[in-house]
Amino acid sequence: MGAGGSRDGGRTVIVTGASQGLGRTIACALAPTSRALLVVDRLDEPLQLLAAQLRRAGHQVAACVADLTEDGSAGRVVAVADVELGGADALVNNAGLVEYAAFFDTSPELLRRLLRVDVESVFLLTQAFAASVRDRGESGAVVNLGTSHALAGVAGTSAYAAAKGAVHALTRALAVELAGIGIRVNTLALGTTLTERVRTELPPALLEQRLRQIPLHRGADPAEAARAVSFLLDAEFATGTELVLDGGFTVYGDG
Numbered sequence: 001m002g003a004g005g006s007r008d009g010g011r012t013v014i015v016t017g018a019s020q021g022l023g024r025t026i027a028c029a030l031a032p033t034s035r036a037l038l039v040v041d042r043l044d045e046p047l048q049l050l051a052a053q054l055r056r057a058g059h060q061v062a063a064c065v066a067d068l069t070e071d072g073s074a075g076r077v078v079a080v081a082d083v084e085l086g087g088a089d090a091l092v093n094n095a096g097l098v099e100y101a102a103f104f105d106t107s108p109e110l111l112r113r114l115l116r117v118d119v120e121s122v123f124l125l126t127q128a129f130a131a132s133v134r135d136r137g138e139s140g141a142v143v144n145l146g147t148s149h150a151l152a153g154v155a156g157t158s159a160y161a162a163a164k165g166a167v168h169a170l171t172r173a174l175a176v177e178l179a180g181i182g183i184r185v186n187t188l189a190l191g192t193t194l195t196e197r198v199r200t201e202l203p204p205a206l207l208e209q210r211l212r213q214i215p216l217h218r219g220a221d222p223a224e225a226a227r228a229v230s231f232l233l234d235a236e237f238a239t240g241t242e243l244v245l246d247g248g249f250t251v252y253g254d255g
Contacts, residue, residue, distance in 0.1 A: 010035035011141075011233060012088045014081055014129065016068065017095030019046035021195040022145075022222050026092055028054070029226035030233075036060040036085045040077055040095070042067040060085070068095055068121035074128040082132055089140040090233050091129045093122045096145060096164075103158045111159045118163035123170060130174075130183055139182030143232045144171050146187040148246040168242060175240030184239035186232045191246025192219040215248035 011034050017023035018039035027039050031054050039054075041047040044065045051063040062084040066073045081088040097117035101110060126142055133140040149157045150165040171187040178185060192198070192210050198219070199207075211217055228245050232238065244250060 011090040012036045012038070012081065012085050013090040013092060013233070014038045014040060014077065014088045014125075015092045015094060016040045016077075016125065019043045019050055021197055022193060022225055023094040024050055025195075025222040026094060026226045026229050029223065030092075030230060031057070031059040031061065033230070034059070034090075036062070038062045038064060038077070038081045038085060038088060040064045040066055040068075068125060069116050074121070074124040077125060078128040078132050087132055087136050087138070088129065089133060089138055091126060091140070091142045092229055092233075093125065093142065093144045093167075095121065098160060100156050100160060101158075102156050106159045111162075114159050114163040115166070118160075119166045119170070122167055126170075126174065126185075130178055130181070133183055134181045140184075141233045142171075142174070142183065142185040143229050144168075144185070144187045146171070146189040146242065148189050148191040148244060148250045151189060151242070151244065152250040171242070172240050179239060184236070186235075186238055186240070187242045188225065188228050188232060189242050189244045189246065189250075190220065190225055191244075191249045193222060193225055194219040195222055213249060213252060214246070215252050218247065220245055220247065 013030050013034050015023060015027045018027045019041035027037060031037050039047060039051055047063050047065060051061045054061040062080060064077050064080040066077050097114055099110060122144060144167050146168050147164045149161045150168050168187050171185050174185040211219060225245060228243055232243060
């Protein structure tokens with residue numbers, strides 16, 4: 001089996017931040033082609049509702065309620081995958097925190113919170129996942145959710161860009177370090193993605209301004225992001241790559 005290849009007719013995938021928004025879309029998109037799915041989130045009720053919905057549709061799904069910033073949570077998530085699903089061979093690190101602040105308004109608390117949620121939790125869960133894959137003698141694939149803000153300078157995003165930039169760098173380092181045990185690691189760098197939260201919480205004027213800075217003049221549909229995640233899980237000769245899905249934002253010279 002190639003690095004990140006399927007087994008028994010499909011992958012067994014861990015998806016974090018799965019109870020709502022983009023994570024939910026990713027989980028629903030991957031379920032039909034996966035052998036099994038472990039959905040992870042800190043919100044219990046919506047996570048259980050998602051798992052029940054997917055089971056009714058005929059998919060094998062387990063749910064794990066976990067706050068990935070808590071000590072020991074990474075090992076617990078992987079243990080659930082090992083015990084209930086026979087081990088996972090794919091991981092989608094979707095869970096993350098998006099908070100913006102002007103550089104001089106960024107508090108130490110905000111910076112530490114972003115680093116803990118967006119970097120430390122990804123590092124530790126990937127570590128636990130990769131150890132399980134290695135110990136089972138299998139291959140695997142990891143997709144980290146990144147951002148175009150880590151690739152193009154945008155005022156007011158310094159702390160968030162720093163945290164996600166670390167995830168991009170982590171992807172490249174792990175792609176080299178884990179290749180020898182058959183684990184591929186890639187980043188999906190997203191631009192403005194029109195999740196329910198973005199549509200309802202972002203001020204309309206700000207959303208319109210963002211869309212004007214995108215050459216395609218629209219945001220990504222969450223389903224488009226989910227298809228990109230699926231592609232990276234299946235692309236067996238891709239590792240250490242950044243797939244940019246931002247409508248051309250990072251190459252627009254007037255952004």
